[in-house]
Amino acid sequence: MEVTFKDVSLSYDGTREILHHLNFTIPEGTLVSILGPSGCGKSTTLMLISGLLAPTKGQIFFGDQDVTKQDALARKVGMVFQNYALYPHLTVLENIMFPLKMAKVKKEERREKALKLAKLVHVDDQLDKKPGALSGGQQQRVAIARALAKEPSLLLLDEPLSNLDARLRIEMRQEIRRIQQETGVTTIFVTHDQDEALHISDHIMVLNLGDIQQFSSAETLYDNPSNLFVAKFIGEPVINTLPITAFGHDLDGAVPAAILAKTQTVGIRPEALQDHPIDTGTLAQITTQVKAFEKYGREKNALVDYNGNELLSTEIQGRLENHQDLTLYLQKSGFYLFDEAGQRIFGGEQDVE
Amino acid sequence: MKVKVAMVLRYVILVLGAIIMLMPFLWMVSTSLKTQPETVKIPPIWIPKQLQWANYVEAFKAAPFARYFLNSVLVTTITTAGQLFTSILAAFAFSRLNFYGKNIIFVIFLGTMMVPGEMLIIPNFVTLSKFHMIDTYWALIVPWLASFFTVFTLKQNFQSVPDQLYYAAKIDGASDWHFLWHVLVPISKSTITAVTVLQVIGSWNAFMWPLIVTNTENLRTLPVGLQAFTTDAGTNYALLMAASTFVILPMVILYIFLQKYIIAGISKTGLKG
Ligand SMILES: Nc1ncnc2c1ncn2[C@@H]1O[C@H](COP(=O)(O)OP(=O)(O)OP(=O)(O)O)[C@@H](O)[C@H]1O
Ligand SMILES: [Mg+2]
Numbered sequence: 001m002e003v004t005f006k007d008v009s010l011s012y013d014g015t016r017e018i019l020h021h022l023n024f025t026i027p028e029g030t031l032v033s034i035l036g037p038s039g040c041g042k043s044t045t046l047m048l049i050s051g052l053l054a055p056t057k058g059q060i061f062f063g064d065q066d067v068t069k070q071d072a073l074a075r076k077v078g079m080v081f082q083n084y085a086l087y088p089h090l091t092v093l094e095n096i097m098f099p100l101k102m103a104k105v106k107k108e109e110r111r112e113k114a115l116k117l118a119k120l121v122h123v124d125d126q127l128d129k130k131p132g133a134l135s136g137g138q139q140q141r142v143a144i145a146r147a148l149a150k151e152p153s154l155l156l157l158d159e160p161l162s163n164l165d166a167r168l169r170i171e172m173r174q175e176i177r178r179i180q181q182e183t184g185v186t187t188i189f190v191t192h193d194q195d196e197a198l199h200i201s202d203h204i205m206v207l208n209l210g211d212i213q214q215f216s217s218a219e220t221l222y223d224n225p226s227n228l229f230v231a232k233f234i235g236e237p238v239i240n241t242l243p244i245t246a247f248g249h250d251l252d253g254a255v256p257a258a259i260l261a262k263t264q265t266v267g268i269r270p271e272a273l274q275d276h277p278i279d280t281g282t283l284a285q286i287t288t289q290v291k292a293f294e295k296y297g298r299e300k301n302a303l304v305d306y307n308g309n310e311l312l313s314t315e316i317q318g319r320l321e322n323h324q325d326l327t328l329y330l331q332k333s334g335f336y337l338f339d340e341a342g343q344r345i346f347g348g349e350q351d352v353e
Numbered sequence: 354m355k356v357k358v359a360m361v362l363r364y365v366i367l368v369l370g371a372i373i374m375l376m377p378f379l380w381m382v383s384t385s386l387k388t389q390p391e392t393v394k395i396p397p398i399w400i401p402k403q404l405q406w407a408n409y410v411e412a413f414k415a416a417p418f419a420r421y422f423l424n425s426v427l428v429t430t431i432t433t434a435g436q437l438f439t440s441i442l443a444a445f446a447f448s449r450l451n452f453y454g455k456n457i458i459f460v461i462f463l464g465t466m467m468v469p470g471e472m473l474i475i476p477n478f479v480t481l482s483k484f485h486m487i488d489t490y491w492a493l494i495v496p497w498l499a500s501f502f503t504v505f506t507l508k509q510n511f512q513s514v515p516d517q518l519y520y521a522a523k524i525d526g527a528s529d530w531h532f533l534w535h536v537l538v539p540i541s542k543s544t545i546t547a548v549t550v551l552q553v554i555g556s557w558n559a560f561m562w563p564l565i566v567t568n569t570e571n572l573r574t575l576p577v578g579l580q581a582f583t584t585d586a587g588t589n590y591a592l593l594m595a596a597s598t599f600v601i602l603p604m605v606i607l608y609i610f611l612q613k614y615i616i617a618g619i620s621k622t623g624l625k626g
Contacts, residue, residue, distance in 0.1 A: 052520045072523040085521035089539040102526035150526070 001062050001153040001186050003049060004029040008058030012043060018044050019210040022058070026203075031180050031187040033197035035233075036207035042190040043082060045207070046156050049188065051075040062154070077112070078152030078185075079158045084143040088133035092142050093118065093127040099150045117145040118181070136163035148179070155180070155187045161196065173200050192233055198222075205273035206230050224348035228338045231267045240268045242309040246335070249288075254284040254330075255337065259346050264339040267347075272334025275302075275320075281331045288328055293320040304328065380391055385409070385594035392590040405591065412595040416581035417570065425574040428490070428563075429556040432497040436552055437545070439499050444507035445533050451517060462501045471561075478565060492566035493574070497556065503548045510544040547612035554604050575600045 003026040005329060010019040020039050021264070026032045042115045047053040051072040056084055059068045078099075086095050096114040105113070105221040118124040121141035123134075125131040129203060131139055140160055155196035161169045177200050180187045191197050197204050198218045206221065206229070213233075214226045225231035231239050244251075246257065251260060277285070288311065295301075300316040304326060313328060336347035375450060379399075384392055385408055387401040412418075446452070448457055477496050478487070486492045522532040538545065552591055560576040579600065582593035608615070 047520075050520075050524060052523060073526060075530070076526075077524065079521070079524045081517045081521055083515065083517055085515065085517040087521075087536055087540075089536070089542075098527075099525035102531070146525070148583070326607070 001025065003154065003186065003188070004061040005048075006059040006061070008048060008055045008060060009046060010041075010053065011056045014056075017056075017210065019048075022212060023282040024212060024215055026186065026188060029064075029184050031177065031189060031200060033189045033191055033201035033204045034207055035191055035197040035204050035341055036213075037233075038192060040207045041210045042192070042207060043158055045160050046079070046188065049154070050077050050079050050156055063348045075154075076150070077154040077156055078147035079156040080140070080143045080147045080148065080158060082158040082162070083320070084131070084139045086139055086142055086146070087196070088131055091128050091130055092123055092134070095131065095142055095151055096145045101144060103150055109150060113149060114145070117148055118142075118203060120148075121175070125153055137165070137168050137172075139165065146177070148183075151174070151183075152185065152207045155185045157189045158189065159190055159192070162193075164302060171266060176188065176200065196237065198234075200272030206233060208233075223333070224344075225267075226340035226344055228265055228267065228344075231336055231338070231344070234287060235269060237270050237312055239336075240270060240273070240309075242266055242268075242306070242311070246307045246309050248307070250286050251284055255346055262339045262345055264340045265338045265342070267336040268311065268330060268339065270301075270312045270314040272315075272331040273311060273328045274315040275313070275319075275326060276317050277329045278325060278331065280331045283332045283335055284330045286328050286330065288326050290320050290322055290324050290326050293322060297333065302326065356423055381594045381597055384590055385412075387591050387599050389589065389591055392594075402614065403515050408595040412592040414600070415592060415596070416578050418575070418578060418596070418599075420571060421573050421578040422471045424493075424572060425557055425576075428493045429553055429576060431494050432551045432556050433549060435494070435498040436500050436503060437557065440503035440507055440548070441533070441538065441545075441600070443499075443504045444511050445529070445537065447508045448511040449502070449529070462504070466505070474565065475564065477562075478542050488568050488571065488572065493563055493572070500552070500585070504550065506544060506548050507541065510541045514540060541615040543614045546611060547617070548610050550607060550615050553607065557604055558601075574617060 005022045005024050008022045010018045021119060022045070026243055033196055036042055044053065047054055050065065051070055051074065055068065059066055061067065062075070082134065084165070087098065090098065093111070093114055097110045100110040100113060115124065115127075118127060121144050122139050123138055123145065126134060126138060126142075131142065134142065140163060144157075144160060147157075161172055164172060167336050171285055173196055176187070176189070179185075189197075189200060201218065203216060204218055204221055205215040208229050214221060214230045218225075221234045224303055225234065228241070232241065242265070244260070244266055247266065255263075276283075286306055288306045290302055291305050291310070292303040293300070293316070294303075299314065302313045303314045304313065306328075313329075331345070334347075336344050339345050383399055386406070387398075387408075388403075388405055391398060391401055401480070441497070447455065455530045473496075481487055481492050484491075484494065518536065519532060522536055527535070558576055559574070563572075563574045563577050564580075567577070578597055579593060582589045582596065
């Protein structure tokens, strides 16, 4: 099911607006992540899609149909909540069967379907337990099975993996991806973990303070961040940022003067700082002092000081001594300039979204 | 050593408390087995010379207790069930639904809890007489079909259930009605049991109201029936206590069986009965 938001705003109390004029389309059959820091409005956005909340302003469409006025009962989506929200008085099997019972599915069929789903999420050995007797991960999987039970055309997941251990989390996210691809169900996956979003989704919507920062593929987010927030939020290790004033005349000639004049902040990805020049990609060079040099296996990192700013480089080839001078070559890919409002005005591909 | 002393002291206090609470019951049972002269003997005696089991037979025959018993069961069952039903619905509305004037209505209802029950006797009597309900079963039942204390207790409990569970039920296709009876009520089992038992005991023991609104022998409930032992010639304490014993026996049994729920339910809401 294609989901479209047209100028949707939301305020819980009528005074403070939580979401501001959201406009987006989630294409049918894709898996989209909503990524953003805590409190930015991710859960609220999901509640709007599910119909549990009505927008203060704007319209919501499923396909061509305006569902703004429909409640959750009518929209028929599947949803996994941040804290599972399993029915504590029902067993695992009964929990999974609950939506089927509501849909008046026959008893034997209900059971059969629920068993199949329990197997899919690996809780088929826990069927008679109550949720209170399950681990966090098991509860989460039961919640996923319950959400899938009525074969929804839209599956909403609110940080479904946040309580799993690292190994299970990776396993489950592949599992979710597999289920999504097998069933073709349009899936919206909320997370504050960029790694999770990058691995699982076709498209990522980055949200901050109730505004969409960027909505694109993982690759585009990384290569062409549309603003400083996205550049800082996506990427591990985090992008180096420093004020343009630190550069003095180092960028003269490399960047048009008109753009330099508007620039406030410079962002350089750690892999775009190299200790060796490359003919095609090098934009400029800077002189720095090594503060710390680290070598982990194949990887060599250097923490350097550049006119009072700390920069991290992950592209060191030579051996370095602390306090030595080091010339670093800025690579064009991974070098961005942002204006006063934080918008990208240089670097990456121009005019991307 | 210090810990041990504190421990002993704590148990001594608890045992003393228990004895004080049990004293009236023990006295009741003891008196019910005495002869008439023994009941007024000074100094009082705790264990009668000869246990007068016959008092029970005589007490039961002294008035139509079978009929009273039937009335008590009927009135208690209907008022408790009715009150529970209305209270569950009201508590759901106050805890989950948004409607115009919700807070004001709630505050007004809360205010009614401050009014002592005795003050309501006269207005209730007047109202019921206007409806010609005095001296019928209606009079015994209708005023007790709603209780804000129960509404309040249940509302507190319903509110402690996370919103997400309500949302999950919505998503799963459950109506408010279904969510209430198939999710919220089973989850709140212990509190509901507690308020039910409190109501049953209150209803079973009610004396003043049934006495005032009934004249007909056939409508009397057990506590009112106990008056049979007080006549112009004085009170027959032995028979009265024997009858009292069998009147409260069902409540004692009920309490013993359900005390686990009652204590859990009451401590959960932070309210006393
Ligand atoms: N029921 C509510 N009433 C009023 N304000 C709310 C309510 N629910 C959420 N908010 C506010 O809305 C904002 C967004 O909340 P939301 O739960 O959507 O954040 P989130 O992105 O899901 O965060 P997290 O990652 O912590 O779950 C927050 O500032 C929060 O305080
Ligand atoms: Mg959230």
